[in-house]
Amino acid sequence: MPELIQQTERGLYCEAGDFHIDPWQPVDRAVITHAHSDHARWGSRAYLAAAGGIEVLRSRLGPDAAIQGIPFNESIGMNDVRVSLHPAGHILGSAQVRVEYQGEVWGISGDYKLQTDPTCDAFEPVACHTFITESTFGLPIYRWKGPEEVFDEMNEWWRENQERRRTSIIYAYALGKAQRILASIDASIGPIIVHGAIARFLGAYEAARIKLPPTHPADPELVKSTRGTALVIAPPSAVNSPWLRKFGRQSSAYASGWMQVRGNRRRANVDRGFVLSDHVDWDGLLSTIRATGAHTIGVTHGYTDQVARYLNEHGINARIYHTRFSDRGEEALEPDESEINHTDTEDTEKNKELDS
Amino acid sequence: MQRFTQLFIEMDRTKRTSEKVAAMERYFREVPSEDAAWALYFLSGRKLKRLVPSGILHDAIAQITSLPEWIISESYQSVGDFAETLALLFPQSRSEPATITLSQLVSDRMLRLRSIAASKNQRALILQTWNDLDSTQRLVFNKLITSNFRVGVTQTLVIRALAVVADVTPAIMAHRFAGTWEPTADSYARLMTGGDRGDSAGPSIGDLAQPYPFYLAHPLMQPPEDLGTVNDWQIEWKYDGLRAQLIHREQSTLIWSRGDELISGAFPEIAEAAADLPPNTVLDGEIIAWEDDRPLPFALLQRRINRKQVEAALWTDVPVAFIAFDVLEENGNDLREQPLVDRRRKLDELLSQLPPNASIKPAPLLSARTWSDLSQHRLASREHSVEGVMLKRLSSTYGVGRKRGDWWKWKIDPYTVDAVLIYAQGGSGRRSGLFTDYTFGVWDRPDESQGNGGDGRELVPVAKAYSGLTDDEIRQVDRFIRRNTIEKRGPVRIVKPELVFELAFEAIQPSNRHKAGLAIRFPRMNRWRTDKKPEDADTLETLQALLRSTMRENREER
Numbered sequence: 001m002p003e004l005i006q007q008t009e010r011g012l013y014c015e016a017g018d019f020h021i022d023p024w025q026p027v028d029r030a031v032i033t034h035a036h037s038d039h040a041r042w043g044s045r046a047y048l049a050a051a052g053g054i055e056v057l058r059s060r061l062g063p064d065a066a067i068q069g070i071p072f073n074e075s076i077g078m079n080d081v082r083v084s085l086h087p088a089g090h091i092l093g094s095a096q097v098r099v100e101y102q103g104e105v106w107g108i109s110g111d112y113k114l115q116t117d118p119t120c121d122a123f124e125p126v127a128c129h130t131f132i133t134e135s136t137f138g139l140p141i142y143r144w145k146g147p148e149e150v151f152d153e154m155n156e157w158w159r160e161n162q163e164r165r166r167t168s169i170i171y172a173y174a175l176g177k178a179q180r181i182l183a184s185i186d187a188s189i190g191p192i193i194v195h196g197a198i199a200r201f202l203g204a205y206e207a208a209r210i211k212l213p214p215t216h217p218a219d220p221e222l223v224k225s226t227r228g229t230a231l232v233i234a235p236p237s238a239v240n241s242p243w244l245r246k247f248g249r250q251s252s253a254y255a256s257g258w259m260q261v262r263g264n265r266r267r268a269n270v271d272r273g274f275v276l277s278d279h280v281d282w283d284g285l286l287s288t289i290r291a292t293g294a295h296t297i298g299v300t301h302g303y304t305d306q307v308a309r310y311l312n313e314h315g316i317n318a319r320i321y322h323t324r325f326s327d328r329g330e331e332a333l334e335p336d337e338s339e340i341n342h343t344d345t346e347d348t349e350k351n352k353e354l355d356s
Numbered sequence: 357m358q359r360f361t362q363l364f365i366e367m368d369r370t371k372r373t374s375e376k377v378a379a380m381e382r383y384f385r386e387v388p389s390e391d392a393a394w395a396l397y398f399l400s401g402r403k404l405k406r407l408v409p410s411g412i413l414h415d416a417i418a419q420i421t422s423l424p425e426w427i428i429s430e431s432y433q434s435v436g437d438f439a440e441t442l443a444l445l446f447p448q449s450r451s452e453p454a455t456i457t458l459s460q461l462v463s464d465r466m467l468r469l470r471s472i473a474a475s476k477n478q479r480a481l482i483l484q485t486w487n488d489l490d491s492t493q494r495l496v497f498n499k500l501i502t503s504n505f506r507v508g509v510t511q512t513l514v515i516r517a518l519a520v521v522a523d524v525t526p527a528i529m530a531h532r533f534a535g536t537w538e539p540t541a542d543s544y545a546r547l548m549t550g551g552d553r554g555d556s557a558g559p560s561i562g563d564l565a566q567p568y569p570f571y572l573a574h575p576l577m578q579p580p581e582d583l584g585t586v587n588d589w590q591i592e593w594k595y596d597g598l599r600a601q602l603i604h605r606e607q608s609t610l611i612w613s614r615g616d617e618l619i620s621g622a623f624p625e626i627a628e629a630a631a632d633l634p635p636n637t638v639l640d641g642e643i644i645a646w647e648d649d650r651p652l653p654f655a656l657l658q659r660r661i662n663r664k665q666v667e668a669a670l671w672t673d674v675p676v677a678f679i680a681f682d683v684l685e686e687n688g689n690d691l692r693e694q695p696l697v698d699r700r701r702k703l704d705e706l707l708s709q710l711p712p713n714a715s716i717k718p719a720p721l722l723s724a725r726t727w728s729d730l731s732q733h734r735l736a737s738r739e740h741s742v743e744g745v746m747l748k749r750l751s752s753t754y755g756v757g758r759k760r761g762d763w764w765k766w767k768i769d770p771y772t773v774d775a776v777l778i779y780a781q782g783g784s785g786r787r788s789g790l791f792t793d794y795t796f797g798v799w800d801r802p803d804e805s806q807g808n809g810g811d812g813r814e815l816v817p818v819a820k821a822y823s824g825l826t827d828d829e830i831r832q833v834d835r836f837i838r839r840n841t842i843e844k845r846g847p848v849r850i851v852k853p854e855l856v857f858e859l860a861f862e863a864i865q866p867s868n869r870h871k872a873g874l875a876i877r878f879p880r881m882n883r884w885r886t887d888k889k890p891e892d893a894d895t896l897e898t899l900q901a902l903l904r905s906t907m908r909e910n911r912e913e914r
């Protein structure tokens with residue numbers, strides 16, 4: 001008899017219930033943990049997702065996608081399989097999937113974090129026999145500070161920039177991280193401008209009654225009048241783009257778990273790195289595994305080899321589930337080599353080469 | 357340690373040189389001399405070496421975290437910096453950090469590590485120190501004990517900050533700082549006051565540390581015959597290096613670049629070789645990556661430039677030489693008004709006192725009885741890994757700036773490549789309003805469609821060029837760009853790939869900063885190849901082959 005959840009070419013598949021979880025190719029029935037593009041793919045016939053996440057999911061899958069929403073902790077039947085969704089604390093509407101069949105229970109984490117986040121329901125561990133966990137930050141160097149501390153630093157940075165008449169530019173993933181920053185930053189410091197790639201999700205947050213401060217699009221008049229005072233939130237793809245020039249003198253920052261490592265900040269070519277992640281850290285990963293009570297752990301999406309080896313060496317049966325997506329998840333840095341600027345080495349006159 | 361860590365954070369959080377210097381100024385003003393002395397020691401790139409074996413640090417972190425060895429290594433793999441890995445792995449402590457000053461940390465912890473024999477006790481001292489510090493202090497401490505402390509400043513910038521604090525010119529501070537300097541409070545106080553050397557007695561020490569203005573050569577455009585008889589000229593190779601002036605005084609040796617940067621720290625073996633010269637000698641020359649009596653590519657030298665201090669490994673990896681071609685001061689006498697022929701004789705006398713393998717060498721002189729002899733030399737330039745020949749009038753004084761007529765550089769014809777115009781950008785000044793800054797591409801692979809085009813080849817950007825076209829041509833190209841823009845990206849126009857230009861360039865070198873994997877130096881537009889279609893442009897392969905051949909030329913003996 002095959003296992004309840006199997007790894008297939010299209011992603012995780014439950015044969016008994018005939019559905020896929022976060023498939024990366026079109027299928028008949030897809031259970032979606034959350035709306036990030038490495039989990040929610042376009043083209044399946046029917047989708048099941050957490051009710052609270054439908055709006056954001058729709059902004060990703062299009063108006064015609066057939067999406068059924070169910071509240072957290074309420075199960076539905078698929079053939080003889082019971083399926084329920086549980087808060088993952090990752091982004092608005094993000095869920096873990098609990099699958100039960102003939103007394104056997106599997107939990108699939110999707111992406112998750114344990115830290116508080118005003119834009120989504122807090123993570124709840126799911127008791128299960130087999131737990132498939134993400135491992136984006138599955139190394140002991142990744143242990144997060146409390147978000148309050150990070151946002152204090154961010155507020156202070158914004159104020160300092162204002163004193164020096166510099167616009168504050170912060171790069172953050174467009175769905176989830178950007179809104180988390182909006183919800184947590186001290187909006188009384190100054191005006192906030194958001195890039196279009198972020199603004200397009202704000203309606204969904206409003207519909208879900210997540211309280212966010214007022215923001216402005218980057219129209220020329222406003223940009224001019226807020227130079228030196230505004231906070232601009234932009235997606236990482238905007239790094240070094242001409243779009244940024246209009247904000248005048250600026251200080252740049254990147255908000256991501258990868259900022260824990262200074263080399264990553266240097267490669268991203270920003271002044272500041274704020275260690276702010278929507279993924280679980282090393283300590284959280286281990287404590288969650290214990291909390292599920294699972295006897296078998298599946299490791300996916302990240303430092304899979306390392307986490308599986310560590311667990312096996314510590315008496316926990318672990319194996320790897322591969323994904324089609326890069327191991328670095330949506331927080332992956334994309335430092336195009338042309339964006340790496342060697343600012344510390346002053347160019348000599350000999351250095352007049354192509355500086356693209 | 358708190359204040360020093362604060363300085364580290366401030367410098368770490370900015371890429372602006374001026375802010376880094378300002379942060380150092382604040383620091384030096386605030387801290388006691390004994391801390392300032394050590395801060396200066398580390399900021400200027402000096403290191404306390406071999407304090408503790410890295411194995412002990414491994415053991416210490418394994419002990420405190422109970423992590424297996426392999427995951428510590430994996431963590432290091434992913435961080436890429438051992439000091440930082442240790443700081444990240446150390447458990448977050450709840451206790452208040454102890455108050456330790458930088459000088460205490462150095463004497464009671466770092467230097468003590470070296471004196472402890474038993475590794476068990478070394479490990480205990482490491483663990484205790486980690487416990488006494490907060491997380492950023494731990495990072496700084498780890499960087500100091502692993503000789504890996506860097507804050508992205510050159511010694512010149514540190515000196516600039518110190519000069520402001522001491523209220524003297526950077527040249528005076530550079531002079532005070534040169535030579536033997538100990539990280540002690542006394543020594544630091546002497547930097548601030550000038551000590552009893554008395555900067556103001558006699559000719560000011562500031563002047564003694566300052567380079568003379570460099571005399572520059574002009575490119576030779578006319579036929580050499582126009583220069584009169586060849587016997588009036590001294591002929592040297594034109595090297596592709598870093599023009600520099602070496603000032604050797606009683607107390608110190610300073611090397612200045614033409615950009616008035618103090619670069620002594622990057623070339624310690626040259627400063628060392630100068631010790632055999634009589635004091636108060638000033639030489640003019642070219643610093644060159646040099647091995648087996650011939651130059652290596654400039655790219656190798658570049659690795660040494662802008663470095664505060666050079667790791668020993670780099671010394672042997674990139675050997676350099678100061679190829680001296682002029683002497684400006686001998687025994688404190690200014691020789692610049694004397695004719696070149698006399699200066700050259702004095703130069704040869706001076707350098708004959710150095711051992712044959714010294715890093716300071718006289719520039720070889722080429723002999724030519726006729727102008728055609730000279731042309732022969734010039735044509736052999738590439739074999740000698742030089743850029744051409746220099747012509748210097750034997751009767752000339754050492755001029756100032758670019759006074760024309762006495763020094764000429766006659767370069768060899770550069771390399772050429774046919775490339776397609778792909779992006780354009782507006783110019784500035786006289787050329788503003790016109791698209792004058794162009795990016796050129798070559799094909800990523802040869803055309804396999806036998807001239808039918810459209811086999812999905814792509815143009816890879818390889819060069820940017822601004823110069824070489826006539827005003828008339830610029831206007832024509834500008835018109836073409838306006839009519840054939842495919843896409844606008846900010847100020848950049850992506851242009852229909854249609855126009856082909858022959859680019860001339862001086863050198864080619866590998867570069868991982870560029871998509872093409874190579875970089876072209878000093879490209880300019882030689883001519884507009886209206887006779888060529890874009891399909892006829894060169895491919896990346898051509899440039900790669902050229903790159904390989906120039907690399908081989910330069911490193912044949914290896």
Ligand SMILES: [Zn+2]
Nearest residue numbers: 036090111330
């Ligand atoms: Zn996600």
Ligand SMILES: [Zn+2]
Nearest residue numbers: 038111329330
């Ligand atoms: Zn993900």
